[in-house]
Amino acid sequence: MRKGIVLLLLAFGCGLSRPPAPRQSEAMDRSARMLRQLQKLEADLHNADAETTTFGVLVDRHGQAQQMACKVTDDHVEEIHRLAVAQQEKIRAKRQDRLRKKKAVAQLSPHGRRKTSM
Numbered sequence: 001m002r003k004g005i006v007l008l009l010l011a012f013g014c015g016l017s018r019p020p021a022p023r024q025s026e027a028m029d030r031s032a033r034m035l036r037q038l039q040k041l042e043a044d045l046h047n048a049d050a051e052t053t054t055f056g057v058l059v060d061r062h063g064q065a066q067q068m069a070c071k072v073t074d075d076h077v078e079e080i081h082r083l084a085v086a087q088q089e090k091i092r093a094k095r096q097d098r099l100r101k102k103k104a105v106a107q108l109s110p111h112g113r114r115k116t117s118m
Helices: 002-016 026-107
Strands: none
């Protein structure tokens, strides 16, 4: 019977006993710190990648906007040049018309008729 009680106590003691708490070693602490640093580094790299992508998109859009602005400016300058040439042509035509009229008036006789050569 003593053997039975000893076995019972031994079985009871083995089943209810808790394993000793794991001892936190310096290596585990260092490993945990390194893991946290790696996670932070990964997050920083992810943010940097997102910023780089955003910056690249902004640079592309800026380039497109500059091209568009240059084209609009070129078109505007061409239109100004075209209008200036047209205006100069009108001024030249008016001068020629005035010269023709002056010449015609100069050739008129004092009675309002053209002189005829005899």
